[in-house]
Amino acid sequence: MEEPNGFAEVATIINDMELEGQHNNEEERESTEINYSRNRTLSSTSVAIVGAKVSHIESLDYEINENDLFKHDWRKRSRVQTLQYVFIKWISHFWSAFLLEVWPPSSVSQSKISLVTNSALLYFMGFAFFAGANFLLTLVAAFITVYFAPTAAGPGVPEIKAYLNGVDTPNMFGATTLFVKIIGSIGAVSAGLDLGKEEPLIHIGSCIACLLGQGGSDSYKLSWHWLRYFNNDRDKRDLITYGSSSGVCAAFRAPVAGVLFVLEEVATWWRSALIWRTFFSTAVVVVVLRIFMDYCKSGSCGLFGRGGVIMFDVSDVIVRYHFVDIIPVVIIGVIGGLLGSLYNHVLHKVLRLYNLVNEKGKLHKLLLALSVSLLTSICIYGLPFLAKCKPCDSSLSDSCPGTGETGNFKQFNCPDGYYNDLATLLLATKEDAIRNIFSLNTGNEFQVISLLIFFLLYCILGVITFGIAVPSGLYIPIILMGSGYGRLLGIAMRPYTKIDQELFAVLGAASLMSGSMRMTVTVCVIFLELTNNLLLLPITMLVLLIAKSVADCFNPSIYEIILELKGLPFLEAHPEAWMRNITVGELADVKPPVVTLEGIEKVRRIVEVLKYTTHNGFPVVDGVIPELHGLVLRTHLLLVLKKKWFLNERRRTEDWEVDEKFTWIDLEERWGKIEDIAVTKDEMEMYVDLHPLINTTPHTVVEILSVAKAMVAFRQVGLRHMIIVPKYQAAGVFPVVGILTRQDLRDCNILNVFPHLAKSKSIKKGN
Amino acid sequence: MEEPNGFAEVATIINDMELEGQHNNEEERESTEINYSRNRTLSSTSVAIVGAKVSHIESLDYEINENDLFKHDWRKRSRVQTLQYVFIKWISHFWSAFLLEVWPPSSVSQSKISLVTNSALLYFMGFAFFAGANFLLTLVAAFITVYFAPTAAGPGVPEIKAYLNGVDTPNMFGATTLFVKIIGSIGAVSAGLDLGKEEPLIHIGSCIACLLGQGGSDSYKLSWHWLRYFNNDRDKRDLITYGSSSGVCAAFRAPVAGVLFVLEEVATWWRSALIWRTFFSTAVVVVVLRIFMDYCKSGSCGLFGRGGVIMFDVSDVIVRYHFVDIIPVVIIGVIGGLLGSLYNHVLHKVLRLYNLVNEKGKLHKLLLALSVSLLTSICIYGLPFLAKCKPCDSSLSDSCPGTGETGNFKQFNCPDGYYNDLATLLLATKEDAIRNIFSLNTGNEFQVISLLIFFLLYCILGVITFGIAVPSGLYIPIILMGSGYGRLLGIAMRPYTKIDQELFAVLGAASLMSGSMRMTVTVCVIFLELTNNLLLLPITMLVLLIAKSVADCFNPSIYEIILELKGLPFLEAHPEAWMRNITVGELADVKPPVVTLEGIEKVRRIVEVLKYTTHNGFPVVDGVIPELHGLVLRTHLLLVLKKKWFLNERRRTEDWEVDEKFTWIDLEERWGKIEDIAVTKDEMEMYVDLHPLINTTPHTVVEILSVAKAMVAFRQVGLRHMIIVPKYQAAGVFPVVGILTRQDLRDCNILNVFPHLAKSKSIKKGN
Known part of the structure; x- marks a missing residue:
C-alpha cells in the first residue's frame, strides 16, 4: 500500500464510536511501549463507512449451524419441500434475469442531446436548456440518494465483494436501495454526468437476487413465506453471486464476462457448481435479451435494440499487426498501467476530500453533486466551440454532417458541409461517444487538439464525478479516458506502426481498465464480447498483462482502495x-x-x-x-x-x-x-x-x-x-x-x- | 452414481494388496453385524490403478510445514534469492509455452491420406499401404507406452485433476512419461485412430511445468540446482495448473478457454492470483503461436500455419434464428445430453472390460491396441466404397473433385466430376473432417446414409479406441460424433426450422461434449474461440445447459467415472x-x-x-x-x-x-x-x-x-x-x-x- 493513512482516516472517524475503555487503553499504551504484548487488547470495533456515514457492520454466518434443531428440521423436511427448494433456487435465476432487462434505454439523454445538436437551440438558449435539464436530473438522482438510501451512492461493487467475503453491510441489498439505485442511476446517466450504468446494474442484480432470496422486503412488509427458504446467509451468498454476474451480462451483453467477473473480482469462495450456476444465470439473461431485441427490431422500444448484441462491433477491422508491432503494444500497456495507477491515486485523494464534505451534512452532499453537474454541462457544451469546423470527406458513406440522433459527424455550430469533431465526441451519450471513437476508417476524423481536450476533460470529470452522492460506475469513464489516450498515442506513433487508429483506441481503453481495476481475464473477455473480434485477442491479452503488472507496482486496484477507505474488514486471500x-x-x-x-x-x-x-x-x-x-x-x-x-x-x-x-x-x-x-x-x-x-x-x-x-x-x-x-x-x-x-x-x-x-x-x- | 460397483471392482484388485489383518477383520464383520461401530476399523489402503497396474499412491503436502528450519531458512533467504524465486516462477510460464509449440503438425497423417486419396493407389494396394502405415504407427505408439511409461496411456486429465486435489499419482509427471506421451501421441494421431491430441497436450503441458518445477528429471540425473526452488508440492501444484491451461490453449488455440478449463474442470483450490497467472501463461502461448504462424505463413512449416488462429471458422454464417427456433435447440440439447450420458455409460463398461484384458500382461495390451488399429483402418478405408458417388455442384467455388490435401470434395473411387462424400469425411485427418462437416453452405453436400455411417462408425470407434494403451484424448472423438449427430438431426428437422445445417453440426458437437464431459463455460468458450462467431453464443449456452442438466440425471462426467475406475481418492467439494x-x-x-x-x-x-x-x-x-x-x-x-x-x-x-x-x-x-x-x-x-x-x-x-x-x-x-x-x-x-x-x-x-x-x-x- 502506498497510502497507509487511508485506513487511519477511517480510524479517526471510528474512534468517536469506540468505548471509553478503549481510550484509556490507548493512553496506557504510550507509557509502556516495551512490554507491548500484554498491556494492549486487540480492538474489535466493527464499524465502517456505509453509504456516507459510519455504521456498525456485522459478519455473516456462512457456516451451517449444526444444532439439534437444524438436524431435526432437516430430517423432517419432506421430499416435496426439498424439491420446492431446488425448484425455487433455479427459478430465481430467471426472475433476476427478467427484471434486469427492464432497464430503460438512455432515450432521455439521447433526445435531450438531439434537441441541442440538431435544432436551432444554439448558444445561450441551448446551453440553458441543456444545463437545466442536466441540473434537474442530477437533483432528482442526488436527492433520492441522499435522503432515502445513502448506500445506493457509488458503484456498490466493493460492498458486494465484501458481502461475498463474509461482511454484511447494512441496508445494502434492501428494497429502498434497489429502488433508489434504479431511479438514481437513470437520472445520473441521463444527466450526462461522467458515469456508467454498469456497476449500478451489477448492484441492482444483486439486490434483486437478495430480495428474492429473503422472499420480499421486510421493511415494506412485503414478503412471501414460501420464498423464505433462502433467508440464510449461505443461500443469499449464492444468489448475490448469480445476481452480480447477471448484472455484468446485462450491462455489457457479455455472458462469459459475467461469469469471469464473479470469479476474478468479487467471489471469495468458489466451487465448480458455482461456475455453471452463474453461467446458467447469464445464459438466461442473454437469451431473454435476444428475445427482447428480436421484438424491438422494429424500433418500438426506442434505442434499445440498436447495435444488436454486440455493443461496439469492430469485427470488420482487418488486424494487420506483425511481430514488430509488439513494441507499440508494449508502450500502450506501460503507459496505460502508469495512467491507471495515477488515476487510482488521484481518485483516492479526491474521495477522501469528498468524505470531509459529506460529513458536513446532507445539503452539502446535494450541493456537491449539483456543482459537479453544472461544471459538466459547462464543459460539455462549451468546449466544442473551441474546435475548428472540419470539412466533410465526401468519400465516406456516412452522411456528413449527420442528421440522425447518433451520427458520427455532428454539425453543431458549423456551416453545412462541415462538422464539429469535438461535438461528435462530447455531445453524445457516453455509449455513442465510445462507438464513435472506436468506429472504423476514421483515422483522420478527429483533430489532435479535439482528442486532447476530450482526454483531459474526461480525466478531470472522471476524477471529480465518481464520489458524488449518486449511483455511479467507473467502467464507462475509464473506457472514455482510455480510448482518448489510445487515439492520441496512435496519432503520436503513426509513423512507426501499421496498427489502425481505432485499434489503438480499443487497446488504450483496455490498458487503462486493467491499470485501474486490475482485472485481466474479465476485461479481456468484456472487450472480446464488446468488439466481436477474436483476432484482437493476443494483443489485448498482452496489453492487459503489461498494464496490470506496471500498475501493481504502485497501488492496489480501485475497488481495494475503496474497500479500505470504507474500512470494510475484507480478509485477503494471502496472509502476511x-x-x-x-x-x-x-x-x-x-x-x-x-x-x-x-x-x-x-x-x-x-x-x-x-x-x-x-x-x-x-x-x-x-x-x-x-x-x-x-x-x-x-x-x-x-x-x-x-x-x-x-x-x-x-x-x-x-x-x-x-x-x-x-x-x-x-x-x-x-x-x-x-x-x-x-x-x-x-x-x-x-x-x-x-x-x-x-x-x-x-x-x-x-x-x-x-x-x-x-x-x-x-x-x-x-x-x-x-x-x-x-x-x-x-x-x-x-x-x-x-x-x-x-x-x-x-x-x-x-x-x-x-x-x-x-x-x-x-x-x-x-x- | 448409477454404477456403484465401479469402485467395487477396483476394490477386488486392491484387496490382494491389503494386509492380512484387514482380511481377518472383514470376516469378523460378517458375524457381528449389529455392533457395527466398534468392531470394524477404517481401512486406509492407499492404492489405485496407475497406468494399467495397481500402485501405492500418496497424498501431497500442500500445507506449509512451519518448522524451525523452514522459518530459519526463510528468514535467511536473501532479497536476491527471493527475487530469483519470483523471476524463475514467471519465466517458467514462457518455457512451458515455448515447448508446447513444438508440437509437430499432423503432416504424417496428412501425407499418408493424400497418397491414398489422390494417387492411383486404390483398392487392395491402397488398403495395404494405408492399413500397414497405421499398423506400424500404432505399434510404435503402443509399444513405447506399454513398455516404457504405462502412465502415459489415456488422457491424463483425471490424474491432473487428482494431483490438484492433493493425490500424487507416481510416475505421472516424469521425463519418461513426457517423452512417451509426445511420441506416442504423435504416433496414435498419425495412425488415424479415433483419438485427439488435446488431452495429451494438456498432460504434456503439465509434465513440462512439473519438470521445470523440480529443476529437471531426477531419474535421468538431469537437474539444475538453481531451479530447485519449486521442488515442493505447493509450487508444483501452481505450475501444473499453468501447464494444463497452456495445454488447452495450445490444443484449441483458445486462451480464454484454457483459463476456464482449469477453473471449471481441474482446479480444486482457486484464488484470484491463480486466474491471472493462468491467463498470463495462455497469453504467452497465444502470442508465441501467432509469431510462429506469421513465420509459417509462407508454408515453410507444412500444414501448421493453415487455418490461422481460428481453427474452424464459421464467422461468416449468418445466424438466422428466431424465438421459434428455441424448440429445435432444446431438442438438440436433450438428445445430446441423453447420448452423452449413454456414451459415458458404455465407455465405462468397455473400460472395465479392457481392465480385465490389461491385467493379462503387456502383450495383450499391445495386441488389443493393434487390433483396434486394424479395425479402424478397415472401416475407414472400406466404408467409403459403400457411398454412392455424387455429381459435383458447379455453382460452388470450391474445386470439385478436390485435388489438394485438404479439399472438401474427395474423388476417391469416383469418376471425374463426381465426389465421394463419405471419403471426404472419413479419409481426412480428424481436424479436416471436422472442418468439412462444419463448413458453410454445404447443406446438400452429404447424403443421409453417409452421415449415418459416419456417425455410427465414430460411435463405435469412440467407445473401443479410448481405452487402448496409447495416449488418447476424448475431445476430437466426441466432436466427431456430435457433429455427425447434429447434421443428421438437422436433416430430420429441415422442414421445421431455418437454422443452417452447419450450425446444427456445431450445436450437436457442443451438446455431446457437454453431455459427456459436463463442462459448460469451458465448452462454450472453446466453441466460441474455435468458430469465431459470437452471435452463436446464446444458443450454444442454451444447448450446453440443457445437455448437462439432462445428462446429470443419469451418471457423472466421464472424467469422474475414470477417477472412480482408477480408485483415485478424489475429495469432492460437497460432503454427503x-x-x-x-x-x-x-x-x-x-x-x-x-x-x-x-x-x-x-x-x-x-x-x-x-x-x-x-x-x-x-x-x-x-x-x-x-x-x-x-x-x-x-x-x-x-x-x-x-x-x-x-x-x-x-x-x-x-x-x-x-x-x-x-x-x-x-x-x-x-x-x-x-x-x-x-x-x-x-x-x-x-x-x-x-x-x-x-x-x-x-x-x-x-x-x-x-x-x-x-x-x-x-x-x-x-x-x-x-x-x-x-x-x-x-x-x-x-x-x-x-x-x-x-x-x-x-x-x-x-x-x-x-x-x-x-x-x-x-x-x-x-x-
Missing part, C-alpha cells in the same frame, strides 16, 4: 509473511477473556451477557470435568428470550417441546437487539436449556496454530467464529482459550498490538 | 448429507490407535515406527503434562536417519548444528524407503532431537466436529493430516485422539464401517 511468527494462542492472550455459557443457563445470566458484551457467539462449556459442547449464537439467544421459552427448573427439554416453539425460518432470522426485549423479574430467575440451539460442531483450532494458517482456514471455510482450545490436557485447564473473529485476523488490528511483527521480513511466500 | 451425523471423534475411534513420538526420541524407536507403520505424519507429544507439540513428517525422519544426525545424550540441539546439516532443498525432497537406510546397532541407542523438524502449527480439530465440516476444511485448506484433539480437559487424557487423512474422509470408506449412515436421508444441502 509475519503472521507465521505469531500463534492464535498469543492473539487470544491479548483479547478480553472469553465469555462462556453453560448448557442450562439462568435467564438472568443470558440477559446480562447479551447486555454487557457485543459478541455474536458464545462457547458453551459444561460438566464436572469442563467439556466444550459447542457454540451458541447471539441471535438464537435473543430468539429464546423473545419467545419466552423458559423452564422453571434446571432440566433438559424434550424434542417435542422444541419443535413446538421453533421453526427453521425463525432460526435464520436476525432478532434485533437485547434492549427491545422485556424480561420480567420472575422470568430472570428461570432457566433456559440451550442444548437444542448449540452448534455442536464449531470449528476449533489448537492454540499452537499460526495466525497465517488460521487466517487461511477462516477465509477458506467461511467462518464467523473460530474457537481456540488449549494444547495441554490437565485438570483445571479451561477447555476454551479464546475465540477469534474476522476483526482479530486483520493485519492492521494485529499490528496495532504487536508492532514488532511488521519489522520482521515481509515477503509473501507462495503468493 | 449423512456426514453431518458423525463426528471426527467417532471416526478416530474406529482407526488403529495413533502413533506418537517424543520431542527427543531414541533412534531405535524411530526406526521401528517407520518400519511397522505406513503413516506419513506423526504427532509429537511431550512433557510431564502431555502437550501437543506438532507433527513430524515421515520424509523428515528418513532424512534424519539418512544424514545420521544423531546425538549421544538426550538434549536439545542448537540452531547452528541444524543449519550445518540441512538445507531447505533437503527438506522438500522425498527420501525413499526405510528399508534402504542402514542404521548400526550402536546408533540405535542414540537420540534424535526432532524439535527443529516439527511442524509446530499443524491443523487440528476438536473431536466434536462433524465429518462434513472436517471434509470441507480438509479440502479447502489443502491438508494431508488433520489431528484430532479431545474436548475434555482432564489429567490423564492424551492430547491427541487420532489423526485423519484423505482416505478416512472418503465416503465409501466411512460407509464400509458405518453402513447405517447411508440409510439416513441423503439429500445434499446447499449443493
Whole structure:
C-alpha cells in the first residue's frame, strides 16, 4: 500500500464510536511501549463507512449451524419441500434475469442531446436548456440518494465483494436501495454526468437476487413465506453471486464476462457448481435479451435494440499487426498501467476530500453533486466551440454532417458541409461517444487538439464525478479516458506502426481498465464480447498483462482502495509473511477473556451477557470435568428470550417441546437487539436449556496454530467464529482459550498490538 | 452414481494388496453385524490403478510445514534469492509455452491420406499401404507406452485433476512419461485412430511445468540446482495448473478457454492470483503461436500455419434464428445430453472390460491396441466404397473433385466430376473432417446414409479406441460424433426450422461434449474461440445447459467415472448429507490407535515406527503434562536417519548444528524407503532431537466436529493430516485422539464401517 493513512482516516472517524475503555487503553499504551504484548487488547470495533456515514457492520454466518434443531428440521423436511427448494433456487435465476432487462434505454439523454445538436437551440438558449435539464436530473438522482438510501451512492461493487467475503453491510441489498439505485442511476446517466450504468446494474442484480432470496422486503412488509427458504446467509451468498454476474451480462451483453467477473473480482469462495450456476444465470439473461431485441427490431422500444448484441462491433477491422508491432503494444500497456495507477491515486485523494464534505451534512452532499453537474454541462457544451469546423470527406458513406440522433459527424455550430469533431465526441451519450471513437476508417476524423481536450476533460470529470452522492460506475469513464489516450498515442506513433487508429483506441481503453481495476481475464473477455473480434485477442491479452503488472507496482486496484477507505474488514486471500511468527494462542492472550455459557443457563445470566458484551457467539462449556459442547449464537439467544421459552427448573427439554416453539425460518432470522426485549423479574430467575440451539460442531483450532494458517482456514471455510482450545490436557485447564473473529485476523488490528511483527521480513511466500 | 460397483471392482484388485489383518477383520464383520461401530476399523489402503497396474499412491503436502528450519531458512533467504524465486516462477510460464509449440503438425497423417486419396493407389494396394502405415504407427505408439511409461496411456486429465486435489499419482509427471506421451501421441494421431491430441497436450503441458518445477528429471540425473526452488508440492501444484491451461490453449488455440478449463474442470483450490497467472501463461502461448504462424505463413512449416488462429471458422454464417427456433435447440440439447450420458455409460463398461484384458500382461495390451488399429483402418478405408458417388455442384467455388490435401470434395473411387462424400469425411485427418462437416453452405453436400455411417462408425470407434494403451484424448472423438449427430438431426428437422445445417453440426458437437464431459463455460468458450462467431453464443449456452442438466440425471462426467475406475481418492467439494451425523471423534475411534513420538526420541524407536507403520505424519507429544507439540513428517525422519544426525545424550540441539546439516532443498525432497537406510546397532541407542523438524502449527480439530465440516476444511485448506484433539480437559487424557487423512474422509470408506449412515436421508444441502 502506498497510502497507509487511508485506513487511519477511517480510524479517526471510528474512534468517536469506540468505548471509553478503549481510550484509556490507548493512553496506557504510550507509557509502556516495551512490554507491548500484554498491556494492549486487540480492538474489535466493527464499524465502517456505509453509504456516507459510519455504521456498525456485522459478519455473516456462512457456516451451517449444526444444532439439534437444524438436524431435526432437516430430517423432517419432506421430499416435496426439498424439491420446492431446488425448484425455487433455479427459478430465481430467471426472475433476476427478467427484471434486469427492464432497464430503460438512455432515450432521455439521447433526445435531450438531439434537441441541442440538431435544432436551432444554439448558444445561450441551448446551453440553458441543456444545463437545466442536466441540473434537474442530477437533483432528482442526488436527492433520492441522499435522503432515502445513502448506500445506493457509488458503484456498490466493493460492498458486494465484501458481502461475498463474509461482511454484511447494512441496508445494502434492501428494497429502498434497489429502488433508489434504479431511479438514481437513470437520472445520473441521463444527466450526462461522467458515469456508467454498469456497476449500478451489477448492484441492482444483486439486490434483486437478495430480495428474492429473503422472499420480499421486510421493511415494506412485503414478503412471501414460501420464498423464505433462502433467508440464510449461505443461500443469499449464492444468489448475490448469480445476481452480480447477471448484472455484468446485462450491462455489457457479455455472458462469459459475467461469469469471469464473479470469479476474478468479487467471489471469495468458489466451487465448480458455482461456475455453471452463474453461467446458467447469464445464459438466461442473454437469451431473454435476444428475445427482447428480436421484438424491438422494429424500433418500438426506442434505442434499445440498436447495435444488436454486440455493443461496439469492430469485427470488420482487418488486424494487420506483425511481430514488430509488439513494441507499440508494449508502450500502450506501460503507459496505460502508469495512467491507471495515477488515476487510482488521484481518485483516492479526491474521495477522501469528498468524505470531509459529506460529513458536513446532507445539503452539502446535494450541493456537491449539483456543482459537479453544472461544471459538466459547462464543459460539455462549451468546449466544442473551441474546435475548428472540419470539412466533410465526401468519400465516406456516412452522411456528413449527420442528421440522425447518433451520427458520427455532428454539425453543431458549423456551416453545412462541415462538422464539429469535438461535438461528435462530447455531445453524445457516453455509449455513442465510445462507438464513435472506436468506429472504423476514421483515422483522420478527429483533430489532435479535439482528442486532447476530450482526454483531459474526461480525466478531470472522471476524477471529480465518481464520489458524488449518486449511483455511479467507473467502467464507462475509464473506457472514455482510455480510448482518448489510445487515439492520441496512435496519432503520436503513426509513423512507426501499421496498427489502425481505432485499434489503438480499443487497446488504450483496455490498458487503462486493467491499470485501474486490475482485472485481466474479465476485461479481456468484456472487450472480446464488446468488439466481436477474436483476432484482437493476443494483443489485448498482452496489453492487459503489461498494464496490470506496471500498475501493481504502485497501488492496489480501485475497488481495494475503496474497500479500505470504507474500512470494510475484507480478509485477503494471502496472509502476511509475519503472521507465521505469531500463534492464535498469543492473539487470544491479548483479547478480553472469553465469555462462556453453560448448557442450562439462568435467564438472568443470558440477559446480562447479551447486555454487557457485543459478541455474536458464545462457547458453551459444561460438566464436572469442563467439556466444550459447542457454540451458541447471539441471535438464537435473543430468539429464546423473545419467545419466552423458559423452564422453571434446571432440566433438559424434550424434542417435542422444541419443535413446538421453533421453526427453521425463525432460526435464520436476525432478532434485533437485547434492549427491545422485556424480561420480567420472575422470568430472570428461570432457566433456559440451550442444548437444542448449540452448534455442536464449531470449528476449533489448537492454540499452537499460526495466525497465517488460521487466517487461511477462516477465509477458506467461511467462518464467523473460530474457537481456540488449549494444547495441554490437565485438570483445571479451561477447555476454551479464546475465540477469534474476522476483526482479530486483520493485519492492521494485529499490528496495532504487536508492532514488532511488521519489522520482521515481509515477503509473501507462495503468493 | 448409477454404477456403484465401479469402485467395487477396483476394490477386488486392491484387496490382494491389503494386509492380512484387514482380511481377518472383514470376516469378523460378517458375524457381528449389529455392533457395527466398534468392531470394524477404517481401512486406509492407499492404492489405485496407475497406468494399467495397481500402485501405492500418496497424498501431497500442500500445507506449509512451519518448522524451525523452514522459518530459519526463510528468514535467511536473501532479497536476491527471493527475487530469483519470483523471476524463475514467471519465466517458467514462457518455457512451458515455448515447448508446447513444438508440437509437430499432423503432416504424417496428412501425407499418408493424400497418397491414398489422390494417387492411383486404390483398392487392395491402397488398403495395404494405408492399413500397414497405421499398423506400424500404432505399434510404435503402443509399444513405447506399454513398455516404457504405462502412465502415459489415456488422457491424463483425471490424474491432473487428482494431483490438484492433493493425490500424487507416481510416475505421472516424469521425463519418461513426457517423452512417451509426445511420441506416442504423435504416433496414435498419425495412425488415424479415433483419438485427439488435446488431452495429451494438456498432460504434456503439465509434465513440462512439473519438470521445470523440480529443476529437471531426477531419474535421468538431469537437474539444475538453481531451479530447485519449486521442488515442493505447493509450487508444483501452481505450475501444473499453468501447464494444463497452456495445454488447452495450445490444443484449441483458445486462451480464454484454457483459463476456464482449469477453473471449471481441474482446479480444486482457486484464488484470484491463480486466474491471472493462468491467463498470463495462455497469453504467452497465444502470442508465441501467432509469431510462429506469421513465420509459417509462407508454408515453410507444412500444414501448421493453415487455418490461422481460428481453427474452424464459421464467422461468416449468418445466424438466422428466431424465438421459434428455441424448440429445435432444446431438442438438440436433450438428445445430446441423453447420448452423452449413454456414451459415458458404455465407455465405462468397455473400460472395465479392457481392465480385465490389461491385467493379462503387456502383450495383450499391445495386441488389443493393434487390433483396434486394424479395425479402424478397415472401416475407414472400406466404408467409403459403400457411398454412392455424387455429381459435383458447379455453382460452388470450391474445386470439385478436390485435388489438394485438404479439399472438401474427395474423388476417391469416383469418376471425374463426381465426389465421394463419405471419403471426404472419413479419409481426412480428424481436424479436416471436422472442418468439412462444419463448413458453410454445404447443406446438400452429404447424403443421409453417409452421415449415418459416419456417425455410427465414430460411435463405435469412440467407445473401443479410448481405452487402448496409447495416449488418447476424448475431445476430437466426441466432436466427431456430435457433429455427425447434429447434421443428421438437422436433416430430420429441415422442414421445421431455418437454422443452417452447419450450425446444427456445431450445436450437436457442443451438446455431446457437454453431455459427456459436463463442462459448460469451458465448452462454450472453446466453441466460441474455435468458430469465431459470437452471435452463436446464446444458443450454444442454451444447448450446453440443457445437455448437462439432462445428462446429470443419469451418471457423472466421464472424467469422474475414470477417477472412480482408477480408485483415485478424489475429495469432492460437497460432503454427503449423512456426514453431518458423525463426528471426527467417532471416526478416530474406529482407526488403529495413533502413533506418537517424543520431542527427543531414541533412534531405535524411530526406526521401528517407520518400519511397522505406513503413516506419513506423526504427532509429537511431550512433557510431564502431555502437550501437543506438532507433527513430524515421515520424509523428515528418513532424512534424519539418512544424514545420521544423531546425538549421544538426550538434549536439545542448537540452531547452528541444524543449519550445518540441512538445507531447505533437503527438506522438500522425498527420501525413499526405510528399508534402504542402514542404521548400526550402536546408533540405535542414540537420540534424535526432532524439535527443529516439527511442524509446530499443524491443523487440528476438536473431536466434536462433524465429518462434513472436517471434509470441507480438509479440502479447502489443502491438508494431508488433520489431528484430532479431545474436548475434555482432564489429567490423564492424551492430547491427541487420532489423526485423519484423505482416505478416512472418503465416503465409501466411512460407509464400509458405518453402513447405517447411508440409510439416513441423503439429500445434499446447499449443493
